Amino acid sequence: MSDMKSAIREALARLELPDGGNLYSRDMIRALTVEGSNVRFVIEAPNPEIARHMEPLRKAAEAAVAQVQGVSSVSAVLTAEAKSPPPQLKMGGHPKPQEGVMKPAGVKTLLAIGSGKGGVGKSTVSSNLAVALARAGKKVGLLDADIHGPSQPRMFGLTDKPASPDGKTIIPLKAHGVTVMSIGSMLAEEKAVVWRGPMLMGALQQMLMQVEWGELDVLIVDLPPGTGDVQLSLCQKSEVAGAIVVSTPQDVALIDARKALDAFATLKTPVLGLIENMAVFVCPHCGGESHIFGHNGVSQEADKLGVPLLAQLPIDLDTRLGGDGGTPIATGESDMAKAYGQLADRLIQGGIV
Ligand SMILES: Nc1ncnc2c1ncn2[C@@H]1O[C@H](COP(=O)(O)OP(=O)(O)OP(=O)(O)O)[C@@H](O)[C@H]1O
Numbered sequence: 001m002s003d004m005k006s007a008i009r010e011a012l013a014r015l016e017l018p019d020g021g022n023l024y025s026r027d028m029i030r031a032l033t034v035e036g037s038n039v040r041f042v043i044e045a046p047n048p049e050i051a052r053h054m055e056p057l058r059k060a061a062e063a064a065v066a067q068v069q070g071v072s073s074v075s076a077v078l079t080a081e082a083k084s085p086p087p088q089l090k091m092g093g094h095p096k097p098q099e100g101v102m103k104p105a106g107v108k109t110l111l112a113i114g115s116g117k118g119g120v121g122k123s124t125v126s127s128n129l130a131v132a133l134a135r136a137g138k139k140v141g142l143l144d145a146d147i148h149g150p151s152q153p154r155m156f157g158l159t160d161k162p163a164s165p166d167g168k169t170i171i172p173l174k175a176h177g178v179t180v181m182s183i184g185s186m187l188a189e190e191k192a193v194v195w196r197g198p199m200l201m202g203a204l205q206q207m208l209m210q211v212e213w214g215e216l217d218v219l220i221v222d223l224p225p226g227t228g229d230v231q232l233s234l235c236q237k238s239e240v241a242g243a244i245v246v247s248t249p250q251d252v253a254l255i256d257a258r259k260a261l262d263a264f265a266t267l268k269t270p271v272l273g274l275i276e277n278m279a280v281f282v283c284p285h286c287g288g289e290s291h292i293f294g295h296n297g298v299s300q301e302a303d304k305l306g307v308p309l310l311a312q313l314p315i316d317l318d319t320r321l322g323g324d325g326g327t328p329i330a331t332g333e334s335d336m337a338k339a340y341g342q343l344a345d346r347l348i349q350g351g352i353v
Pocket residue numbers: 115117118119120121122123124125146149151224225277278313314315316317319320321323324
């Protein structure tokens with residue numbers, strides 16, 4: 001979570017309620033959104049009667065947040081829970097019969113990021129590319145389709161749960177200029193998803209079609225590693241403009257990357273290019289270069305297959321720290337941020353996004 005967001009939460013938690021507890025311990029804050037220095041949130045009262053007496057508290061909450069460093073404007077809205085609670089949104093379940101293409105209406109381009117092997121940096125690349133495209137002025141969404149191992153909530157510092165006012169539509173969260181939806185935001189972090197094929201397809205369908213994505217230039221789909229049900233469903237049922245395959249230069253990763261490429265070819269999804277991640281490690285002390293996972297494996301593979309090598313990204317400590325800390329490296333001004341900026345420009349210049 002960003003420092004500003006935690007400071008806001010602390011400020012709100014200091015506001016005591018007359019009947020005990022505070023706005024956080026009583027779970028009354030919804031949809032806390034920080035965009036630059038502008039802050040919005042909703043205070044949800046347990047019922048309309050209580051809400052009528054809460055206007056002074058709403059004002060106090062706005063005033064408390066306005067005191068937080070870096071905040072220039074605050075807007076708090078008071079709502080009351082409906083008498084009968086809204087139907088609970090259920091994630092998973094078998095997919096519903098789908099008329100037409102499984103692609104949200106406002107989304108211009110669906111872009112899939114895949115890998116053969118796990119742990120090669122597919123989610124890291126997805127999050128940073130999303131941020132870089134947003135910084136380049138594009139409207140960007142990111143769908144974390146890695147249902148068994150969702151990592152985007154952590155990478156974007158998202159700890160809130162998306163709202164579902166009617167138990168059907170899902171209002172996605174937004175961070176670093178990107179609209180993000182992940183099954184990880186719907187379940188407790190330590191909760192494992194123990195689902196087989198049809199349930200995975202149901203969840204993918206929900207995350208594509210029940211989420212209010214709005215108007216987007218591009219929706220990046222961070223796929224699970226490998227060539228399973230989610231890849232199959234997405235490529236067969238949605239209009240995926242193209243896929244990018246991430247790999248390290250290591251042989252075992254490349255063997256699996258070839259399988260991923262083969263799967264996209266079978267599914268007739270164009271491969272836009274390869275990204276070599278963890279290409280080199282430059283020692284911060286002596287400047288010496290070590291090719292820990294091999295040398296140029298992905299670029300040679302791209303040559304062999306006649307697909308573009310879109311980027312070669314080094315092993316970088318700040319990239320790992322940024323991902324773990326909820327602030328993708330691409331939000332900053334480092335060389336890595338510039339590399340992601342160039343990758344985004346390349347996709348824009350190529351007319352892909
Ligand atoms: N270029 C890099 N430099 C340093 N660390 C990196 C780099 N790319 C990714 N990492 C780190 O490697 C780990 C795995 O990355 P990531 O989760 O993005 O991989 P993945 O391919 O999506 O994995 P999974 O198969 O679990 O979905 C993470 O801890 C991430 O921070």
